[in-house]
Amino acid sequence: LGIDLTTLGLNLNSSDNLHKTFGSPWSDEPARGEPEYCIPSCYC
Amino acid sequence: DLGAIGDNLGGSAGNSGGMHDQIYNMQMLEAAFYKLPQPKDSERVKSYVPRHPAVTPPSYPQTQAPIIDNPAFWERLGFDPIGTDTLFFAFYYQQNTYQQYLAARELKRQSWRYHKKYNTWFQRHEEPKVTNDEYEKGTYVYFDFHIADDGSQHGWCQRIKTEFTFEYNYLE
């Protein structure tokens, strides 16, 4: 009967494209993009 | 027998055109199953490119001294107040580098705690008056970028904050 495809770790209702954070066919975690550290503007 | 075809009739086919037969392919696939690409196989060494490189005279070293990536160096920095400021400098101005990580780890070792909402490091100035599962409340030292009211002077400094509630869900 197949599997519940919502359990494969992809947010199928996302309004964004999935390919940007597609980590790998083997992982149900999105790819960790580069963590964006931001310096609070008051520190600049 | 009305629907999907019964189990594969099995039987391995001869080689056709450089292709292998099904049994061979399955064996190779099983072997490959134990040598899957690992996440680290795709990870690149983070090469840090300064976004706002300070221009220095050519006589200055143009590349970072290797010691900067040595954890022991950062532990030594923590021993004096000037060193602590250096730790803060590395954390805020050397973002996305290994030294930022080392600086944060050293600050934590000296019981500084990072507040995710205020992006600020706090340290208990005395035992907190209230502590429970959600937060603690008391007087803290924190490292801040201060601008004088008249704008005359600004800079980094350590300040005291009394009656501050540090909610633990903001604790990095």
Add this chain to the structure above:
Amino acid sequence: VADPAGFRDQVAVLFSDWCRICELPATNDSVYSHYISQLQQSGLLKGDDITDRFFRILMELSVSHCVLPEQVSAPGSLSLQSAQQLQQVQQLSYFSIDSYAKLVVLIMKFCSVDQGSSKAILLPKILSVTVRVIQKDAEEKKLSFNPRPYFRLFVNWLLDLASLDPVVDSANFQVLTSFANAFHALQPLKVPGWSFAWLELVSHRSFMPKLLMCNSPKGWPFFQRLLVDLFKFMEPYLRNAELGEPVHFLYKGTLRVLLVLLHDFPEFLCDYHFSFCDVIPPSCIQMRNVILSAFPRNMRLPDPSTPNLKIDLLAEISQSPRILSDVDGALKAKQIKAEIDEYLKTRPEGSPFLTELKQRFLLPQSEANLAGTRYNVPLINSLVLYVGMQAIQQLQSKSSSQHAPAQQITHGPPMDIFLVGAAMDIFQSLIKNLDTEGRYLFLNAVANQLRYPNNHTHYFSFVLLYLFAEASQDIIQEQITRVLLERLIVNRPHPWGLLITFIELIKNPRYNFWNRSFTRCAPEIEKLFESVSRSCG
């Protein structure tokens, strides 16, 4: 032919010089470009046989330095499992591979055309050398082949070479197609030990989206070919309901890739559905449903369970879907296309063409074993879609010539004698003359056209319902129901055309569905029909 004497040592020295440069904490471009111009001056980058040898040796060196000597263990001392886990945790040092990858990237960047080499020539050449080295290594090492160094090499190249924006940089489209050709040459059927690495690279976010987005659909045929390569490899194993763990893992990975395509590039799946259905075994229902459920992003699908939904009045229902697959290739290969055209045109009474058709579908015994069925499934698929397309085309030209409003294919009694004519002769003859298995495959070919609102969905929905209504034997109605039902009871997604067809079948009294004995042939079947009809609203 062996390498020239001393050549390998010479390359080894050059490679260690290069690694030393890579080890420097920060090196600027002038050092790199100087090193590369020296390579050019020594004639190593001309793109000739020496160039091939040069890169082959570099690759062999970088891979050989990549794997640390394994913790030596007496063969008997480890169980298979722990030996395999040992391999899994095998410490790999990628410095040599990364250095080699970086050298190729910088050669692409700095090699100057005036010295007789250019990116357009060198990259395909380097990739074909790479393909040969991997194929040879896999053939020689077999079970002990280690795919990970080669995976690392390609990941470096995809991140550094394929990440440029192909729309801006048309030369980058060539880079992407060069990689697509290399991956096709390294497809799982050719290098089965590299299948997992291959699927991760082919679906890599620096490759798949670029190939599908750039000058779309110019890049689409390259990716369609890669997806067909994957399905062909899995096809024999997916015929069985029970999958071994490695195949199941590959299958789940494939589903993830298909879901990304369904979400981000549905038009790609829509336009190539026919060629994908040719290589997905009929028992692999959910995966096929994922492909058949794709619909263009600008389309809004009416809820199939809307009461009194007037499908005939939907604007899209009279539009032809775009089919980029080769529909009649199989018919031509079997030399029956001309006879089909002739029949559709003249519809000769008592022609032997119809009764002989069934024989044409059967595979020779030797091929039947390999195919896992006695029938030539792609030929059946091709005939069904081709004949249907001819019928729709003639129907539309007929109605436009009569200046009548586009003749709606209604789900009611056949309004147009032509529709029931030549095309339906063929379908009815097949459904009568084929045996159980053949009929199932034929009905599958029809059901594979039940997708998003378009005139194929509409026509083939009508064909199924008409065959149900006109069936001379219960078993035909049972099989039509079975083909629809087995696609509905699997986990979602379910194609829109499938739902509206089943709803029509169970709701329209004309088909007298609930009085058919097979709907009550067993308590669980009765429950199944009720639950599916409830879920269809």
